Amino acid sequence: MIIQKYGGIAMQDYESRKLIIKHIQKAMRNHEQVLVVVSAMGRRGQHYSTDTLLDLIPTTLSSVESDLLSACGELISASVLCAELKKGGISTTVLYGKNAGIITNEAYGNANIIDVNTNILNSTFNDFPCIIVPGFQGISEKTHNFTTLGRGGSDFTAVFYGHHLKAEVVEFYKNVPGVMTSDPSTNKTVELIPIMSYEELQTIISAPVEIIQKRAAKFAALYKVPLHIRSLYEDEDGTFVFH
Numbered sequence: 450m451i452i453q454k455y456g457g458i459a460m461q462d463y464e465s466r467k468l469i470i471k472h473i474q475k476a477m478r479n480h481e482q483v484l485v486v487v488s489a490m491g492r493r494g495q496h497y498s499t500d501t502l503l504d505l506i507p508t509t510l511s512s513v514e515s516d517l518l519s520a521c522g523e524l525i526s527a528s529v530l531c532a533e534l535k536k537g538g539i540s541t542t543v544l545y546g547k548n549a550g551i552i553t554n555e556a557y558g559n560a561n562i563i564d565v566n567t568n569i570l571n572s573t574f575n576d577f578p579c580i581i582v583p584g585f586q587g588i589s590e591k592t593h594n595f596t597t598l599g600r601g602g603s604d605f606t607a608v609f610y611g612h613h614l615k616a617e618v619v620e621f622y623k624n625v626p627g628v629m630t631s632d633p634s635t636n637k638t639v640e641l642i643p644i645m646s647y648e649e650l651q652t653i654i655s656a657p658v659e660i661i662q663k664r665a666a667k668f669a670a671l672y673k674v675p676l677h678i679r680s681l682y683e684d685e686d687g688t689f690v691f692h
């Protein structure tokens with residue numbers, strides 16, 4: 450099985466989702482099971498992005514309502530991509546909430562995962578070769594409220610499932626060719642790093658724009674989850690992280 454994670458930029462519009470669909474189709478030709486983790490569409494200013502949604506309510510500390518609101522971004526993405534895949538004749542379904550199996554504490558805005566139940570995911574793979582899950586979210590153990598896993602948390606969702614489902618690889622489709630020597634949006638002279646260690650990946654991640662969420666990179670390093678960070682737009686090799 451393979452996991453593919455598509456972030457806000459990849460999900461942002463119909464044209465880029467057409468590229469996503471091509472990558473999913475390719476993965477389905479090569480793997481029996483494909484788990485697709487999606488983020489909310491676009492960035493601040495685009496209708497359904499996490500920041501646009503959070504801008505709807507007064508700035509307060511993270512709370513039941515702010516997590517419920519921001520979790521909607523990924524739920525919208527999952528529903529839209531599922532509908533588009535089905536329209537293209539691809540057998541797929543969405544699992545979310547309790548069915549996605551990620552159980553957290555009540556630390557709204559930056560919840561810790563305390564349990565995972567992949568039974569429904571595994572049994573759903575008997576009927577659907579491709580499953581879509583909204584990233585960045587879980588369900589709290591006590592109250593069953595939606596919780597979120599910290600900004601950039603869809604990366605964590607993908608890596609977390611990667612470990613628990615023993616995925617061959619977790620792929621991240623980005624608006625850059627892979628991990629570069631530094632952020633290409635602020636540095637002109639950068640080079641692609643084709644292979645790197647988990648330690649090197651963690652060292653290169655820097656604020657404000659993290660190529661992969663730090664928490665996700667740390668988890669991947671701990672459990673040696675194989676990562677492949679690559680371009681949404683080009684069929685090049687990108688960056689492999691597996692040692």
Ligand SMILES: Nc1ncnc2c1ncn2[C@@H]1O[C@H](COP(=O)(O)OP(=O)(O)O)[C@@H](O)[C@H]1O
Pocket residue numbers: 455456457458459622623624625627628629630631632633634653655658659660661
């Ligand atoms: N070392 C790096 N190599 C490549 N991109 C980097 C690096 N550091 C920061 N970035 C930034 O990380 C961003 C992450 O890509 P993006 O497609 O926005 O991810 P997401 O999956 O979160 O939507 C890139 O646009 C790039 O500007």
Ligand SMILES: N[C@@H](CC(=O)OP(=O)(O)O)C(=O)O
Pocket residue numbers: 455456457458488489499500522584585599600601602603604
């Ligand atoms: N949408 C959430 C989670 C996330 O991981 O997003 P992205 O994959 O676009 O960085 C956020 O903006 O924090």
